[in-house]
Amino acid sequence: MGARIQICGRVVVQIDGRRVEAGLPGRQGPLLLVYLAANRERTASRDELIEALWPYELPPRPESALSVLLSKLRGTLGPGSLEGRPQVRLTMPDAWVDLEAAAMGVHRAESAVALGDWTAASGPARVALHTANRGILPGLDDPRSVELRGRLEDIRLRALACIAISSLRIGGTELPAAERSARSLVTLSPFREAGYGLLMEALAAQGNTAEALRVYDDLRCRLRDELGTAPGAELQELHRLLLGPDPGGAGAHAARERRLTNDRERASNEPRER
C-alpha cells in the first residue's frame, strides 16, 4: 500500500492503509512535515527548519526543540523516514505526496494541451486543480509559507487554463466547465488576456455572444482605466469575429488556434512566474 502524504488542505498521513497523523506533535509537527514534504527533493539545514517553524519568535532552546520534533516525526513516519543530522531530508522515495502529484498533473496537462490531446489533459489538470483548491498552510504569513502558497497558486492558474482550453475543445457537456474555469481564471488573474479570450469563446460556443462581447468590453475598460492600454491583437481579432455572421463557429475557432499557438510560443520563451 505504501505511504500517502497529504499536505494541501488537511494534513493527513496514511502508511500501509493506516492513518498516523495523530502522532504529529502539536502545531509544529504538521508544519515540519509540510515543509519537509514540500521540499523533499533537497536537504534542509537545521537553521532553515528552525526559521520555518518559528519565523517570528524562537523557543528558549530552538535546537533542542527541533530535535524533539524530528524525533517524534521519525517515530510517526517510521524508521528511515528522515535522513541527515546537519542537513535533514524526508527519505520516503515511494511515498505519494499530493503537492508533487499536482505539479506533475499540471505538467502532464500542459503537455497534452500542447499536443492537442484534449481528453488526455482532463484528468491530470483536475488532479492539479482539486489539490490547489485546498490551499496550504492557511493563516501563516511568514515568507516561506507565502512562497509555498505562491507555488500552489501558480499550479492552480495553470490547471484552470488547461481545463478551460481542453473543455472548450471537447465541447458538448464540457462547455460549462470551460466557462467556469475561464471565469475563475479571469477573477484570479484579471490582467491575463488568455483567460478573457477563453471565456469569450466558451460563451460564444454556448450561443451567448452578447455576454462574450460584454466580457471583451469589461477587459477593454479595465485596461484603458488602469493601464492606459488596449487588448492585444489576438483578442481584438476574436472580438471582430464575434461581431461577424458566425460568432460561435469557424471564425472564432481559427482565432483560438492562432492564440493558443501564440500562448505556447510565449510560454516556451518566457520564464515561469512564481
Add this chain to the structure above:
Amino acid sequence: MAFAMTCECGEVARAETEVELITSVERHLAEQHPDLVGRLSREDILAMAEMV
C-alpha cells in the same frame, strides 16, 4: 479512511473507501459529464480526492 471530493461543477462526493469513491465519481461523470466518461483514471480520481 474517508474521502471527499468537490467536482469542478460543485457536486460533492463523500465516501468511506476508495472503491466507494471511484464508483460515486464515475456515476457522477456518467450523469453530468458524459464527455469525460472513461477519461479519468482510477489514480486520477484518488489523487483528486481529499483524505478527510
